[in-house]
Amino acid sequence: MLARAPLVARADGRGFKKVLEECKKPYDMDFAKSMASAAGSFFVLSGLKPALAFTFSDEISLVFLEAPFGGRVEKIDSLVAGLLSAALSLDLKKPVSMDCRTIPICKSEICEYLAERQDEAWRNHVFSYGFYMLRQEGHGPNQAMEMLRGLSEPEIHEIVFKKGINLARTDAWERRGVMVYRKDGLISNWDLPLFRAPEGRELIRQIIDSCSG
Numbered sequence: 671m672l673a674r675a676p677l678v679a680r681a682d683g684r685g686f687k688k689v690l691e692e693c694k695k696p697y698d699m700d701f702a703k704s705m706a707s708a709a710g711s712f713f714v715l716s717g718l719k720p721a722l723a724f725t726f727s728d729e730i731s732l733v734f735l736e737a738p739f740g741g742r743v744e745k746i747d748s749l750v751a752g753l754l755s756a757a758l759s760l761d762l763k764k765p766v767s768m769d770c771r772t773i774p775i776c777k778s779e780i781c782e783y784l785a786e787r788q789d790e791a792w793r794n795h796v797f798s799y800g801f802y803m804l805r806q807e808g809h810g811p812n813q814a815m816e817m818l819r820g821l822s823e824p825e826i827h828e829i830v831f832k833k834g835i836n837l838a839r840t841d842a843w844e845r846r847g848v849m850v851y852r853k854d855g856l857i858s859n860w861d862l863p864l865f866r867a868p869e870g871r872e873l874i875r876q877i878i879d880s881c882s883g
Contacts, residue, residue: 671744675737678773678783679720679750683728689766690728695805696798697844704761705730706858709850711757716749721881722874724784726791726847730754730768733780735881743772781874785865791847793823796837800826803833851877 683689693701702725709723709730720732732750739745751770759765775783797818804814818826827837837845843860850858863869 672741673737673743673746673772673774674741676733676735676775676777676780677737677741677746678775679732679734679746679770680773681730681732681750681754681768681770684767684769686728686766689762689764696802697841701762702843702848704758706848706850706860707761708754708757709848710856710858712750712753713850713852713856715757716753718749719881722849722851722877724787724847724849726787727794728768729787731784731787733784735777735878746770746772777878780878781865781871784874785870788846788862788865792845795840795845796823796826796830799830799835799837799840803830803835853877853880 690701705725705728709725709732712718712723712730712732713720718734718738719736721735722733724731724733737746738749747770751768754770755767758768773783800818800821801814804817805811809817821829830837841860842862846862846864848858848860849862850856863873865871865874
């Protein structure tokens, strides 16, 4: 099966439950650093040329403007999953694995794709704080899940706010993810703008244009 370019190779943690159980809650800076480091290792070690990588939680999206391996999906998926799994295992000092899917997109869709993943990062952020705040109050995991079931993001946000945490003021990387790209060397950007805002779209445009030139 062949995929045209541009394309996204999206890797997700496979069976990460035990790994995440050992992390600080609701967010662990060391784990986030390991994910960003694994993305950076791909730029250095893969021999391929992704335009950028975007990561949050246990997910890494690699955006390619040219299709690696002639667009052979099986080859792309296996190499991305294998290399990221190895890099992450070395950094975490324990064996972990990732799977990967290849997503063909149009160049004009790159910004929207990244905005959608950033939206998911925010949803994950809101739910994680709500869930672990309830866990700290002594509720079991199933009970906490049931208490959050059916609540909207603003409702969960309000629950957390009443406990003294303003989710709009937590660290940017928790809310918006981390992006890795080349600009006078390899950069890990932990203070991203919203990709749906003009500043965010302009950042993505600059990165894409620098790789297209």
